[in-house]
Amino acid sequence: xxxxxxxxxxxxxxxxxxxxxxxxxxxxxxxxxxxxxxxxxxxxxxxxxxxxxxxxxxxxxxxxxxxxxxxxxxxxxxxxxxxxxxxxxxxxxxxxxxxxxxxxxxxxxxxxxxxxxxxxxxxxxxxxxxxxxxxxxxxxxxxxxxxxxxxxxxxxxxxxxxxxxxxxxxxxxxxxxxxxxxxxxxxxxxxxxxxxxxxxxxxxxxxxxxxxxxxxxxxxxxxxxxxxxxxxxxxxxxxxxxxxxxxxxxxxxxxxxxxxxxxxxxxxxxxxxxxxxxxxxxxxxxxxxxxxxxxxxxxxxxxxxxxxxxxxxxxxxxxxxxxxxxxxxxxxxxxxxxxxxxxxxxxxxxxxxxxxxxxxxxxxxxxxxxxxxxxxxxxxxxxxxxxxxxxxxxxxxxxxxxxxxxxxxxxxxxxxxxxxxxxxxxxxxxxxxxxxxxxxxxxxxxxxxxxxxxxxxxxxxxxxxxxxxxxxxxxxxxxxxxxxxxxxxxxxxxxxxxxxxxxxxxxxxxxxxxxxxxxxxxxxxxxxxxxxxxxxxxxxxxxxxxxxxxxxxxxxxxxxxxxxxxxxxxxxxxxxxxxxxxxxxxxxxxxxxxxx
Amino acid sequence: xxxxxxxxxxxxxxxxxxxxxxxxxxxxxxxxxxxxxxxxxxxxxxxxxxxxxxxxxxxxxxxxxxxxxxxxxxxxxxxxxxxxxxxxxxxxxxxxxxxxxxxxxxxxxxxxxxxxxxxxxxxxxxxxxxxxxxxxxxxxxxxxxxxxxxxxxxxxxxxxxxxxxxxxxxxxxxxxxxxxxxxxxxxxxxxxxxxxxxxxxxxxxxxxxxxxxxxxxxx
Numbered sequence: 167x168x169x170x171x172x173x174x175x176x177x178x179x180x181x182x183x184x185x186x187x188x189x190x191x192x193x194x195x196x197x198x199x200x201x202x203x204x205x206x207x208x209x210x211x212x213x214x215x216x217x218x219x220x221x222x223x224x225x226x227x228x229x230x231x232x233x234x235x236x237x238x239x240x241x242x243x244x245x246x247x248x249x250x251x252x253x254x255x256x257x258x259x260x261x262x263x264x265x266x267x268x269x270x271x272x273x274x275x276x277x278x279x280x281x282x283x284x285x286x287x288x289x290x291x292x293x294x295x296x297x298x299x300x301x302x303x304x305x306x307x308x309x310x311x312x313x314x315x316x317x318x319x320x321x322x323x324x325x326x327x328x329x330x331x332x333x334x335x336x337x338x339x340x341x342x343x344x345x346x347x348x349x350x351x352x353x354x355x356x357x358x359x360x361x362x363x364x365x366x367x368x369x370x371x372x373x374x375x376x377x378x379x380x381x382x383x384x385x386x387x388x389x390x391x392x393x394x395x396x397x398x399x400x401x402x403x404x405x406x407x408x409x410x411x412x413x414x415x416x417x418x419x420x421x422x423x424x425x426x427x428x429x430x431x432x433x434x435x436x437x438x439x440x441x442x443x444x445x446x447x448x449x450x451x452x453x454x455x456x457x458x459x460x461x462x463x464x465x466x467x468x469x470x471x472x473x474x475x476x477x478x479x480x481x482x483x484x485x486x487x488x489x490x491x492x493x494x495x496x497x498x499x500x501x502x503x504x505x506x507x508x509x510x511x512x513x514x515x516x517x518x519x520x521x522x523x524x525x526x527x528x529x530x531x532x533x534x535x536x537x538x539x540x541x542x543x544x545x546x547x548x549x550x551x552x553x554x555x556x557x558x559x560x561x562x563x564x565x566x567x568x569x570x571x572x573x574x575x576x577x578x579x580x581x582x583x584x585x586x587x588x589x590x591x592x593x594x595x596x597x598x599x600x601x602x603x604x605x606x607x608x609x610x611x612x613x614x615x616x617x618x619x620x621x622x623x624x625x626x627x628x629x630x631x632x633x634x635x636x637x638x639x640x641x642x643x644x645x646x647x648x649x650x651x652x653x654x655x656x657x658x659x660x661x662x663x664x665x666x667x668x669x670x671x672x673x674x675x676x677x678x679x680x681x682x683x684x685x686x687x688x689x690x691x692x693x694x695x696x697x698x699x700x701x702x703x704x705x706x707x708x709x710x711x712x713x714x715x716x717x718x719x720x721x722x723x724x725x726x727x728x729x730x731x732x733x734x735x736x737x738x739x740x741x742x743x744x745x746x747x748x749x750x751x752x753x754x755x756x757x758x759x760x761x762x
Numbered sequence: 763x764x765x766x767x768x769x770x771x772x773x774x775x776x777x778x779x780x781x782x783x784x785x786x787x788x789x790x791x792x793x794x795x796x797x798x799x800x801x802x803x804x805x806x807x808x809x810x811x812x813x814x815x816x817x818x819x820x821x822x823x824x825x826x827x828x829x830x831x832x833x834x835x836x837x838x839x840x841x842x843x844x845x846x847x848x849x850x851x852x853x854x855x856x857x858x859x860x861x862x863x864x865x866x867x868x869x870x871x872x873x874x875x876x877x878x879x880x881x882x883x884x885x886x887x888x889x890x891x892x893x894x895x896x897x898x899x900x901x902x903x904x905x906x907x908x909x910x911x912x913x914x915x916x917x918x919x920x921x922x923x924x925x926x927x928x929x930x931x932x933x934x935x936x937x938x939x940x941x942x943x944x945x946x947x948x949x950x951x952x953x954x955x956x957x958x959x960x961x962x963x964x965x966x967x968x969x970x971x972x973x974x975x976x977x978x979x980x981x
Contacts, residue, residue, distance in 0.1 A: 167957060168953075168957050168958050168959065171957060171958075209802060209806075212798060212802045213795050213798045213799045213802060214791070214794055214795050214798055215795045215799075219790065221790060225790050228792060229790065229792070229795070229796065232792050232793055232795075232796035233795075233796040233799050233800065235796070236793070236796045236797050236800045237796075237799075237800040237803070240800050240801070240804070283868070283870075285866075285867055285869075286867060286868065291808075294808060294812040295804060295807070295808025295809070295812065296804070296808070298807050298808060298811065298812050299803050299804045299807040299808055301807075302803065302807045302811070303800075303803045303807070340795060340799060343799075347803075352811065355811070355815075356811075356814075356815060359815040359819070360815070360818060360819060360822065363815075363818075363819035363822065363823045363826060363827055364822070364823050364826060365826065366826040366830045366843075366844055367826070368826075368827060368828065368829050369815070369816040369819035369820060369823075369827035370816065370820065370827055370828055370829075371816065372828070374867065375828075375829055375831060375839055375842075376839065377831070377839040377840060377841045377842070377847075378838065378839075378840070379841075379847050379848070380840065380841065380847055380849075380854075380966065380969055380970065380973075381847070381848070381849050381850070381851050381854055381969075383848070384850075389865075392841060392845070392847060392864075392865070392866065393865075393866065393867050394829050394831070394841075394842050394845055394866050395866055395867055396828070396829055398812050398813075398815075398816040400815065400816070400819055400827070401811060401812040401815040401816055402812070404815075416869055416913075417868070417869045417870055418869050418870055418871060418912055418913045418914070421869075421871070421911075421912035421913040422869050422913040422915065423844040423845065423913060423915060423916065423917055424829065424842075424844050424845065424866070427830070427844050428954055428959070429953060429954040429958035429959025429960075430954050430955070430958055432958070432959065433958050511876045511881075511909070512876040512877065513874075513876050513877075513878070513881040513882040513885055514885055514905065514908060514909070516900070516901065517885050517886055517889035517900055517903075517908065518885070518889055518900060518901065518903040518904070518905050518907075518908045519901060519902055519903055519904055519905055519922075520901075521905045522905075523876070523909075524905045524906055524908075524909035525871075525872065525874070525876070525881065525909040525910060526871040526872065526873070526909070526910070526911070526912045527909070527911070527912050528911055528912050528913060528916045528918075529858070529906050529911070529916055529918040529919060529920055529960060529962045530916075530918055530959050530960060530962050531959055531960065532959065532960040535959065536912075551912075552912070553912045554871035554872075554873055554912045556871070556873040556874070556875055557871060557872065557873065557874060557875060557876065557881075557912075559876055560876070560877075648873055648874075649873075649874065649875045649877070649878045650878065650879070651877065652877065653875035653877050653878065656875075673873070674870070674871070674873050675873030675874070756875070756876075756877050759877055760876060760877055
């Protein structure tokens with residue numbers, strides 16, 4: 167019941183947000199200018215950037231890489247020096263170089279995989295300044311990249327006027343990132359942080375509070391007091407949820423009652439998980455249909471018949487199809503996970519009352535809300551948790567890994583939509599093979615070079631995840647898993663999947679703060695962030711330059727039910743082929759052992 | 763031709779100032795804007811956003827923003843409504859099993875998989891102990907008293923888990939069962955707004971109210 171209400175609320179709120187985002191990124195005058203235009207002008211001046219200057223795909227991609235590189239270096243240095251910096255009331259010490267590197271890269275890649283334990287190892291400065299900044303800027307930059315890919319697919323912002331061979335304008339990277347920050351992520355985060363504050367998420371800069379235990383421990387060696395960790399937690403939790411980040415203030419994330427105190431705070435945080443990724447689809451519809459209208463108007467003004475592969479209706483229809491594909495997959499996964507956690511934990515058979523799997527879960531949430539969260543957080547590349555995934559029943563464990571491997575059901579902000587478009591290109595290609603046509607999207611043909619890039623994207627996840635998993639499992643001293651047998655394999659596979667998918671959740675029993683784990687996951691994090699964002703930008707940039715073929719009778723209508731079903735099948739089939747053997751060794755094997 | 767005005771205004775409107783949509787693609791500096799973008803971002807997110815939101819929460823919700831602390835009349839901090847404390851004495855209600863002895867600085871779940879024999883052993887031992895203590899069939903033991911919480915500091919137990927302990931607590935305190943039941947009812951929270959989450963009993967406030975209503979000398 168509450169599961170349905172939460173999903174419904176998220177879906178309903180995403181529609182107006184998507185409309186708002188369409189208007190904000192269109193560049194036309196908008197009511198939000200009254201509030202934001204002034205501060206944005208000031209910030210652009212501080213960046214030293216002319217926000218109106220367009221970039222082609224190369225310039226856009228380079229600006230993205232440069233900003234990431236510098237942001238990463240600054241974050242790494244600040245994390246290394248945290249013991250010398252202010253805002254450290256609990257006097258936490260320095261981080262090891264490999265842990266600092268892993269933390270910086272993990273937050274830079276919008277992953278927020280944590281090999282440290284928040285309240286013990288990071289200062290307030292590291293968390294509320296360094297990490298919060300990365301939590302805002304990385305989804306903003308991801309969103310900007312998605313805008314560039316969408317613009318490229320439709321010929322760039324200057325598509326109506328550019329001559330053949332003229333560079334296509336994909337927008338300005340800094341202008342797009344800034345608007346994503348000031349007009350989308352920032353206002354939403356402020357509202358959410360205040361709502362969470364009202365529910366009991368701490369907001370202060372005090373050292374941990376000492377409380378005398380009500381029942382004094384029997385032995386004098388045990389602590390007689392309890393230290394309750396404090397900090398500016400609400401500010402971080404808000405953007406952690408909204409920016410598909412997932413890195414929480416405290417160790418066990420939103421499982422911790424200080425980070426997620428009530429069922430209401432849980433509902434708000436669950437909605438925040440999927441809100442922006444859902445709205446991205448409506449924004450895509452708005453953008454495509456707007457581009458189509460602009461091109462048609464320009465053509466008719468020039469006295470030409472508009473010939474474009476895209477009409478406003480088709481643009482909106484494509485977004486609706488995409489939303490439907492994701493919603494169907496998402497709901498099936500949620501239903502399976504909720505069912506899975508309603509089943510008893512195999513270890514409890516005959517030892518307690520009948521009921522769902524409560525190991526690693528909180529009483530105030532129960533099994534349903536925990537299963538909902540675990541599904542959505544792995545679909546959206548968020549990776550925050552409100553229950554321990556290590557103790558999930560095998561089916562829900564499988565669902566959470568499937569969400570990360572697909573990585574395009576809602577998906578992370580920007581990267582989710584881009585991954586989905588990659589699946590669309592692959593579907594267009596496969597469908598094109600079946601009907602014997604050159605694959606095309608919005609009238610622009612996908613040719614050999616584009617398909618080679620797509621092929622690289624296709625083999626990349628299995629190459630990175632499986633090779634790293636195999637290496638780690640072959641050296642037992644490196645593995646450091648806390649569970650024996652098949653689940654031990656699952657722990658390693660989950661960690662690399664989570665890193666590559668830029669998710670950040672974990673089977674947390676893994677002793678993952680070792681140089682091997684830190685460095686090998688850094689590799690997976692970097693490959694999993696930058697290649698899947700930049701390769702589609704290259705493809706979109708190439709598509710932008712291509713001539714448009716008017717749609718003919720044999721064109722594939724991308725908004726049709728048939729194509730939607732094709733996309734679902736392609737998504738499931740590709741992942742099935744890549745990862746079935748590792749799933750058999752992991753959760754499927756565990757489930758069979760439990761049955762026996 | 764101005765595309766922006768073509769879309770938003772009548773065709774005859776004069777050309778507006780250049781926008782990103784009609785500016786030509788030109789040369790861009792690479793490193794300096796990236797550096798300044800990073801630094802401005804750090805200052806704005808770290809100081810203005812984090813600081814501003816924290817300040818606002820302090821003004822609007824002071825009690826919640828400081829950790830939902832429970833204080834004695836003399837100002838001594840007794841604990842937080844949101845953080846479990848370890849209880850094992852007969853005279854107190856017990857909370858959920860914790861992998862970290864309810865230490866909020868070191869929060870964690872057990873991270874044991876359903877297939878792990880260590881989990882089976884732990885649950886079997888707890889189940890046998892509780893069944894003997896309350897003289898009940900193991901198959902009627904509430905699961906939340908056997909399953910360790912995700913955070914290790916879950917402040918709540920289920921109403922069934924509280925019900926099971928009423929008699930033991932009343933006996934240890936030499937206090938009427940009805941008094942204890944009434945206190946449990948007082949500390950029981952229904953699902954929020956009637957739909958969200960599960961019914962639950964907060965253990966630390968319940969034990970504090972017991973000490974008030976029916977004090978005992980500590981042994």
